Amino acid sequence: MFARRLILFLLTLSAIIGCTREGRRTQTYTDEEGVVRLLPPAVPAGEQDSMAYLLDHYWDGMSFGDTLYSRDEDFVARALLGYRPYLSAGDSAHRTEAVRSLMSRAEVDTVAYVRLMDLSEELLYDREYYDEYLPFAEAIIESDFPSEWDKVRPQEQVRSIRLNRPGTLANDFEYVTLQGDTARMSDLRGVPLVLFFYNAPCHSCGTRADELGESPVITSALAAGSLRILAVDKWGDEESWREKVRSMPKGWIHGRNYKDFDSMELYIIDHVPTIYLLDSEGRVLLRDTSIEEIGQQLTSVD
Template sequence: MFRSRFSLLALSPILLLILSSCTKERHTAVYFDEAGVAWLDTVPIPSDLSSPEERAEYRFLHYWDRLVFTDKTYTHDVDFMTRVFDRYVSHLSEVDSAAAYPAVEDLMRRAQADSVTYYVFTHLADNLYERGDYESYLPFARAIIASDYPSEDDKMIPEYQLSLVLKNRPGTPATDFTYHTVDGMSSMSSLLGERPLILFFYNVSCHTCHRVMADIESSEILSTAISKGKLSVLTVDKMGPLEDWTSSLKDELPKGWIHGYNYTDLYDTDLYNIKGVPTIYLVDKDGIVLLREASVASLEQWSRTHLSL
């Protein structure tokens, strides 16, 4: 799998010198830690915009207006830019994609005012992917790929990561796959139709995976939903060895769940984006992805909201 293109801890001495320089030409008016972040985040909104949607969209579109992108004192200060960027991303969920995508494209275009500034922004965008904030990462990846500014090599990572983000995205049909059990071969789709399904991808040798299984078993709301037939669970070992998986069926894997293995399609990222194990998906009875990279807490929250127990 590709690694992140830009590590601030591994910058060359020359680039560090560039980052430490500052221009005398134009400056952003306010700096210094949270005061500067708050100032940039405070966008004057016209009084004629009355609806929350209009105000949120205007704030998002004009968030960066007070930042001078050639002012290296600010744009090369990665700690400061991280705080400003994270505040910006927190507003992303307040606007729909029709407004968000052009705004992000405009941001990345403005960042081209300085090559180091541009790579700071691509690094911050890449962090969204690394921490699993895929929906926020989407517009940045598309903006980078669509731009003529970076080289084709610079686009390889976002192109690859975008392909993974779009796999089994919440709201889309879950990719069907086959798996083996002690009784033979079956398919994920054969378990659909009556109740939602938890897909639990793991490695049989992963201690954390077994601990998370135990957490699901000990969760009152999840164990109740499973025992009452409101939820099904399919665990899929994706690495083996087969002898260890077979042995684990006796006393290591939860009773009442469906246990299988697939050592071909799921070993890397052919069908599902599995960056680490365990990786948990929640699929509704019609096969639509509800949660991706779910936690026990998010499964519990969904169950409280949607299941009658």
């Protein structure tokens, strides 16, 4: 990252301010607070889907050869944030095509391209706007313009986004029960299932488990048999695990698996506890979710 920033700095110093290799300048306007922004196009009269039109044409006023603006991090960040609502409104295929065209245009200037790469990660991926970020990562991977090294992070991010994505069938796994038997997560299908991944020595995991056990919606569903909770210890010795189980809410199913969750092979577990909600057929409803979201989901189903 330092090397990339250094290259950006050196290239920026060598740029001629206002250079317009595309033969035109970026179209801007100044808002009421004095901030310079990209001028979005006017939607033609009679256009029935203004959001779709702006998904395709929002960047028409941007000249990526105009380095005064295309290399200005704050300016491009404002433009990208302004573009996000149109990304959100578009379907997957439309987003993919629009962003592919955008990134292709940015190839006119290496610094501008890298700036857009970095900002899409910072403002979309890091903020968990995964659907909006995915077409940027895919465009970077598919293009011959960036180096293979530059594609490594987007490739990992795409894999992360697609892994157990809501709407997909959750990866199955084995776990060892308190009785020492081997069971499978898929055996619990038939009613919605909460997956509670934790580490036995983790204090905050116990706190979050208590909060789950105190949720009226969740405890009511659990008592009615319309919900199951599988708590899986992914790190800790067996004695610590058994001790932890004794302090966790009643009615949960407990297991441990110390070999399948240390990487992204099956599930994304960047922190503990990590909670998923699956539907009765084992499809992901909520990924890395909260107790509040689970309660809302269960209530909406009812």
